[in-house]
Amino acid sequence: TVMSVICLLPAVSLALLSFYPVTVFSRRDVLELGDADFDYLATEHETMLVKFYAPWCGHCKKLAPEFQKAARQLKGTVQFAKVDCTAHTVTCGRFGVTGYPTLKIFRYGKDSAPYDGPRTANGIYNYMMKQTGPDSVHLKSKEDLQTFVKNYDASIVGVFSDSDSSHLAEFLKAAGLLRGQFRFAHITDLQIAEEHANADKEANVSQFHSICVYRYGMCPHMTLETRDRLRVRDLLTAYYDLDYHHNVRGSNYWRNRVMKVASKYTGRGLMFSVANKKDFQAELEDEYGLGTSDGGELPFVTIRTKLGHKYVMREEFTRDGQSLGRFLEDYFAGRLKRYIKSEPLPEKNTAPVKVVVAESFDEIVNDPAKDVLIQFFSPLCPHCKKLEPVYRELADTLHSDPNIVIAKMNAVYNDIPLGYDSLFPMILFFSPGFQPSILLQWVKRMSPFDTRYQVLIVSA
Numbered sequence: 001t002v003m004s005v006i007c008l009l010p011a012v013s014l015a016l017l018s019f020y021p022v023t024v025f026s027r028r029d030v031l032e033l034g035d036a037d038f039d040y041l042a043t044e045h046e047t048m049l050v051k052f053y054a055p056w057c058g059h060c061k062k063l064a065p066e067f068q069k070a071a072r073q074l075k076g077t078v079q080f081a082k083v084d085c086t087a088h089t090v091t092c093g094r095f096g097v098t099g100y101p102t103l104k105i106f107r108y109g110k111d112s113a114p115y116d117g118p119r120t121a122n123g124i125y126n127y128m129m130k131q132t133g134p135d136s137v138h139l140k141s142k143e144d145l146q147t148f149v150k151n152y153d154a155s156i157v158g159v160f161s162d163s164d165s166s167h168l169a170e171f172l173k174a175a176g177l178l179r180g181q182f183r184f185a186h187i188t189d190l191q192i193a194e195e196h197a198n199a200d201k202e203a204n205v206s207q208f209h210s211i212c213v214y215r216y217g218m219c220p221h222m223t224l225e226t227r228d229r230l231r232v233r234d235l236l237t238a239y240y241d242l243d244y245h246h247n248v249r250g251s252n253y254w255r256n257r258v259m260k261v262a263s264k265y266t267g268r269g270l271m272f273s274v275a276n277k278k279d280f281q282a283e284l285e286d287e288y289g290l291g292t293s294d295g296g297e298l299p300f301v302t303i304r305t306k307l308g309h310k311y312v313m314r315e316e317f318t319r320d321g322q323s324l325g326r327f328l329e330d331y332f333a334g335r336l337k338r339y340i341k342s343e344p345l346p347e348k349n350t351a352p353v354k355v356v357v358a359e360s361f362d363e364i365v366n367d368p369a370k371d372v373l374i375q376f377f378s379p380l381c382p383h384c385k386k387l388e389p390v391y392r393e394l395a396d397t398l399h400s401d402p403n404i405v406i407a408k409m410n411a412v413y414n415d416i417p418l419g420y421d422s423l424f425p426m427i428l429f430f431s432p433g434f435q436p437s438i439l440l441q442w443v444k445r446m447s448p449f450d451t452r453y454q455v456l457i458v459s460a
Contacts, residue, residue, distance in 0.1 A: 028075075029068065029071040029072050029075060030068060030071050031081040032083075032084075033082070033083050034083065034088040035089075035090045038088075038091045041081075042081070042106055047078050047106075047132055048080070048107075049078055049079075049104075050080075050081045050104050051082040051083070051101050051103050052085050052092050052095070053083070053101045054086050057100040059101055060101045065121075066120050066121045067082075070122075070124035070128070074125060074128055077128075077129070078132060095111055102114075103115035113179075116228065117224065117225050118225070130179065135176040135184060136172055136185055137186075138186060139187050142192050145157070148183070155182060155184075155185070156175075156182050156184050157185045157186065157193070158184070158185070158187070161188070163188045171184075171186060219258055219262060219272045219273060220273050220274075221242065221244065221274055221275070222235075222237055222275040224280075233271050233306055234269055234303065234305045235271045235303065235304055235305075236271070236273070236303045237273045237274065237275050238272075238274050238275070238300070238317075239274075239276070239280055239284060240254050240298070241278070241297065242254075242255075242277070257324075261325050261328065270303070270328075277300065286341070287415075288300075288312050289312070289341065298316060298317045299317045300317075301317060310338060311336045313327040340358045340359065340415050342358035342359040342414050343357040343410060343414055345357060345359060345360055352396050352399040352406060353395045354405055354408075355408065356374060357410075358414040361414075361417075364405065364407060365407065365428075365430055367405070370405050371404045373394075373429050374408065375409070376424060376425065376428075377409075377411060378410075378411060378424045379410060381425065384424055391406070
């Protein structure tokens with residue numbers, strides 16, 4: 001099957017999910033920057049978090065009060081700023097802003113890194129606190145090293161013979177780029193790191209040239225900041241009331257039970273982790289159908305593969321770990337049914353624009369005998385609403401052709417293929433024998449429909 005992708009990519013974020021009252025911002029907490037003053041004002045601040053937004057964007061409105069609250073909490077430590085991209089297109093274009101809101105971290109006016117942390121006030125606060133101070137902490141004693149590695153987040157320590165090492169300069173450069181994902185420190189006295197050449201009970205230390213990577217065991221603590229890094233592999237996660245700051249013993253109780261079972265499945269391509277259930281509450285409800293009242297104090301257990309396939313352990317987590325063992329045996333034997341978020345199948349589906357839900361996606365869209373054009377949309381997206389009559393007219397025109405299906409799927413209430421859920425509307429064209437003429441005729445009509453759209457056709 002040949003698949004072509006038409007991304008209707010507006011210059012602004014396309015999903016409008018909710019509406020919030022306008023918040024009055026204090027200029028002292030959040031600077032308002034624009035084309036005329038961005039460069040000279042941004043260079044005055046060591047660390048600055050900039051929000052690029054559009055006034056009409058629903059996601060921006062949702063973020064506004066959280067951004068303002070975090071700005072107050074970090075006042076004097078991190079400067080916050082915002083740029084209205086509908087009024088200051090030059091600045092937004094210069095920094096490659098294509099969707100809203102986009103958050104970027106600047107250091108003395110230079111675009112240092114994208115902000116990919118949480119969007120709540122507390123999450124922003126915790127993430128940006130890690131962005132303050134030096135990229136890498138200079139450890140000058142064994143006590144400094146011991147204090148640094150006694151942490152439940154992934155940490156990297158560079159060990160160098162002296163402060164003039166060329167490798168140290170490269171290490172510090174990498175620390176600046178990756179400080180949002182790891183904690184960095186460096187040592188310029190080899191004797192300080194001697195006793196850490198071998199693994200101890202708490203930290204697994206692997207040494208590569210002059211770099212030591214400290215990870216807390218075989219079952220790391222997944223946070224909102226580290227989830228993307230952990231999910232590049234197939235990952236099992238146990239969610240419970242984990243709190244290493246106030247309840248280390250209780251947090252380790254369930255983690256130890258996960259590790260005991262996990263030790264039997266090492267080397268089989270599945271990573272294990274633990275996470276705070278409250279931090280991932282929205283994700284558990286939205287992506288796995290798990291209510292916050294389910295399970296009580298017992299952990300929720302899920303598996304998410306690197307391809308985006310999801311599995312949920314339905315059996316109650318037993319303290320002896322046997323239920324987790326049965327879940328893993330079924331997973332590796334291929335007996336588990338994937339969890340798919342899906343609307344119910346429509347009772348009638350005879351309109352020119354067919355309704356597709358997650359449960360019917362393979363049957364309709366991957367039909368090898370038909371050309372299928374499918375639109376992923378959000379019900380509250382204004383661009384989707386503008387597209388609707390044009391898309392419906394196309395369906396009316398081609399309705400008589402039995403080999404063509406024009407379809408749509410609500411991307412908010414259904415799981416869609418991995419990698420196609422970032423912008424709305426998005427249109428995919430599936431064809432066993434791709435005939436571009438019909439598609440190009442529609443593209444020519446679509447292009448002048450709204451000048452904010454770019455129409456991209458990608459053949460695969």
